[in-house]
Amino acid sequence: MATVDDERGSDGSGSPVPPVTVARLAASMPEPPEVSTRRARRRAIVSIIIGMVLWEFVGRFVVTSPILFAPLSKVLVAGWSLFLSGDLVRHIAVSALEFAIGFGLATVLGVALGFAMATNRAVQDSLDPWVSFFYSSPLVALIPFFILVFGVGIASKIAIIFLVSIFPILLNAFAGIRATDETLLEVGAAFNCTRWQVFQKILVPAALPYIVIGLRLGIGRALTGVVVAELFGSSAGLGWLIGTAGQSFDTPTVLFGVLMFSFFGVAMVEGLKWIERAVAPWRKVAQEVR
Amino acid sequence: MTAPKLDVARLSKYFYGRGGEVRKVLEDITVSIADGEFVCIVGASGCGKTTFIRCIAGLLPAEEGEVRIDGHAVTRPGADRGFVFQSDALMPWRTVMQNVLFGLEVRGRPLSETKPIGEKLLDLVGLTGFEDHYPNELSGGMRQRVNLARALAIEPQVLLMDEPFAALDAQTREIMQRELLNIWAKERKTVLFITHQIDEAIYLADRVLVFSHRPGRIAADLRISFPRPRDLALKRSPEFLRHVDDVWKLIEDEVVSAMTATRAGARRSRAIS
Numbered sequence: 001m002a003t004v005d006d007e008r009g010s011d012g013s014g015s016p017v018p019p020v021t022v023a024r025l026a027a028s029m030p031e032p033p034e035v036s037t038r039r040a041r042r043r044a045i046v047s048i049i050i051g052m053v054l055w056e057f058v059g060r061f062v063v064t065s066p067i068l069f070a071p072l073s074k075v076l077v078a079g080w081s082l083f084l085s086g087d088l089v090r091h092i093a094v095s096a097l098e099f100a101i102g103f104g105l106a107t108v109l110g111v112a113l114g115f116a117m118a119t120n121r122a123v124q125d126s127l128d129p130w131v132s133f134f135y136s137s138p139l140v141a142l143i144p145f146f147i148l149v150f151g152v153g154i155a156s157k158i159a160i161i162f163l164v165s166i167f168p169i170l171l172n173a174f175a176g177i178r179a180t181d182e183t184l185l186e187v188g189a190a191f192n193c194t195r196w197q198v199f200q201k202i203l204v205p206a207a208l209p210y211i212v213i214g215l216r217l218g219i220g221r222a223l224t225g226v227v228v229a230e231l232f233g234s235s236a237g238l239g240w241l242i243g244t245a246g247q248s249f250d251t252p253t254v255l256f257g258v259l260m261f262s263f264f265g266v267a268m269v270e271g272l273k274w275i276e277r278a279v280a281p282w283r284k285v286a287q288e289v290r
Numbered sequence: 291m292t293a294p295k296l297d298v299a300r301l302s303k304y305f306y307g308r309g310g311e312v313r314k315v316l317e318d319i320t321v322s323i324a325d326g327e328f329v330c331i332v333g334a335s336g337c338g339k340t341t342f343i344r345c346i347a348g349l350l351p352a353e354e355g356e357v358r359i360d361g362h363a364v365t366r367p368g369a370d371r372g373f374v375f376q377s378d379a380l381m382p383w384r385t386v387m388q389n390v391l392f393g394l395e396v397r398g399r400p401l402s403e404t405k406p407i408g409e410k411l412l413d414l415v416g417l418t419g420f421e422d423h424y425p426n427e428l429s430g431g432m433r434q435r436v437n438l439a440r441a442l443a444i445e446p447q448v449l450l451m452d453e454p455f456a457a458l459d460a461q462t463r464e465i466m467q468r469e470l471l472n473i474w475a476k477e478r479k480t481v482l483f484i485t486h487q488i489d490e491a492i493y494l495a496d497r498v499l500v501f502s503h504r505p506g507r508i509a510a511d512l513r514i515s516f517p518r519p520r521d522l523a524l525k526r527s528p529e530f531l532r533h534v535d536d537v538w539k540l541i542e543d544e545v546v547s548a549m550t551a552t553r554a555g556a557r558r559s560r561a562i563s
Contacts (some may be wrong), residue, residue, distance in 0.1 A: 181379075183375060183377050183379040184379060184381060186349060186375070186379065187375065187379050187381075187392070189349055189367055190347060190349060190367050190373040190375075191367070191392060191393045191396050191444070192366075192367050192368060192369070192396070192397075193396050194396075197396050201381075201392075201395075201396070202381070205381070205383040206383075208383075280383065281424075282382050282383045282384075282424040282426070
């Protein structure tokens with residue numbers, strides 16, 4: 001009874017093949033995943049280095065006006081001096097705080113409201129028009145209004161970051177619950193699960209991949225919210241830094257600020273992937289197998 | 291004769307269409323199944339056999355009649371019935387072990403306490419060593435073994451199996467049929483097994499109920515008295531093939547008409563199968 005089906009191992013790794021055949025088939029055979037991952041990484045690094053060299057080259061020899069563009073080296077020097085003066089850390093701290101509070105609130109409330117809408121018809125019917133209204137509106141246009149109401153401090157920034165990032169999170173949490181496999185809900189019924197058990201043991205895990213997508217979209221929108229809100233009216237933050245540097249034609253600092261935003265965006269999305277792998281190991285398995 | 295384990299009395303089931311039309315899917319089904327009996331239901335697609343097993347599971351309410359297990363009427367799912375789903379319906383976020391123990395977990399028994407039960411069941415279905423694998427690392431046949439182990443974990447009185455091998459390839463299906471009989475020989479559960487494959491039904495069952503369709507009714511109740519344990523070679527014996535032929539004659543016209551109906555109104559017939 002120890003036999004199991006032999007459908008596994010269809011990748012060909014299990015069956016012995018004469019070496020001559022291997023050599024002949026090598027060109028057409030898919031390579032093991034480690035090799036292709038390593039190659040993908042190598043290509044990405046080479047591509048980044050080429051991009052950096054191009055940037056430096058264009059900044060030095062093609063667009064020579066210091067207002068229109070700056071070579072990478074000058075951008076990094078500007079960043080270094082900002083760091084030495086302590087300004088960089090101060091501005092990052094302000095922007096990070098705004099982001100953390102705004103995006104944190106959006107995550108908690110977005111997931112909660114998405115779940116509530118997906119599991120309660122009345123909540124869905126009441127919130128639906130508002131969600132579609134706000135989701136399709138260019139909410140950054142509300143920034144002047146928020147500055148009037150909350151002032152130029154961090155409260156107006158938090159409000160706008162929250163507002164632009166909550167809807168993708170909410171809608172994806174909603175869609176995730178709704179997309180739960182019907183037959184899994186039948187399993188819940190067949191095993192006599194309570195409503196709470198169905199929610200907690202079936203709906204929430206099923207929605208998790210969708211929530212991660214919502215968070216990823218939310219991060220992008222929230223970062224845009226930080227920049228635009230700080231550009232509009234603020235006294236500190238990376239967006240303010242970019243704005244004031246632009247007004248004094250300090251192009252290296254402007255570009256450095258943009259670079260910082262890109263860096264944080266990429267870092268957060270990578271962090272999210274890491275969290276997903278930690279809390280949802282089956283997803284990693286799914287990607288590796290397929 | 292002892293009291294039946296599963297007793298279905300005058301069960302009827304209707305489906306209500308969108309335009310207010312009412313369709314009778316099951317009509318007046320009465321059947322008694324003894325303790326430890328292995329009963330297969332065969333019928334053309336759309337004959338209501340899946341609806342029938344769902345009514346017994348308590349997943350669907352029946353409008354008329356009643357279902358009794360050990361004399362107690364049942365209307366909703368309960369621990370006395372284990373359901374093996376057609377698609378394996380495993381939770382991709384749970385390991386094999388966690389899937390098997392799901393039914394016990396939702397009854398408030400923590401995984402730490404039920405693990406020995408899970409180990410025994412995985413041994414029974416031949417999946418020792420796969421405890422910590424996720425379903426998408428397993429083949430279709432292995433997933434159905436987990437599906438079966440999950441249903442057995444709650445120690446049901448009656449095992450309800452809804453075309454569990456339908457999605458498997460022909461070879462795997464044969465192996466699974468033999469393994470199922472081995473497991474059944476050890477556990478001696480009462481089994482109600484739905485299939486559209488006549489040879490599967492005859493190979494497995496003590497009794498084959500042939501369903502006719504529109505509305506679903508029991509057209510024949512055949513006793514299959516091949517001695518057990520049964521070998522897969524049995525399927526090639528003349529006597530076995532004669533049985534297959536008998537059942538085929540009973541449903542041939544309906545299979546053909548079901549196919550035509552499917553072509554005419556694919557949506558409608560899918561709703562009942």
